[in-house]
Amino acid sequence: MEDNNHEMVNMVTQKIGTVINPLIRDTNNSYQTLSTQMERIANFFCAPPTQNVRPVEIPAEGQVNQMPGHVAQQQQLVQPQAQEEPERAPILVNRHQDAD
Numbered sequence: 001m002e003d004n005n006h007e008m009v010n011m012v013t014q015k016i017g018t019v020i021n022p023l024i025r026d027t028n029n030s031y032q033t034l035s036t037q038m039e040r041i042a043n044f045f046c047a048p049p050t051q052n053v054r055p056v057e058i059p060a061e062g063q064v065n066q067m068p069g070h071v072a073q074q075q076q077l078v079q080p081q082a083q084e085e086p087e088r089a090p091i092l093v094n095r096h097q098d099a100d
Helices: 002-044
Strands: none
Touching: none
């Protein structure tokens, strides 16, 4: 009796996999297509590129370093400078023209 239950569970699991796996694959492909289209739209409207900047930690003035007897020197905070892109005028295209 237990073997029959085990075989039925395996069969149901296999059948569910044959239905669910293609759906997951199609969903992933759809999201990839959507991501590509959103990127094209952002590029069309000249969206600025995203920049990942890590904050710089500066020890407090007079804070003792890890080496005994050594006092940390004051450091200058270096701000990353955003690169300015030249302003581009939008280009209008007709309805059936390729925007690229």
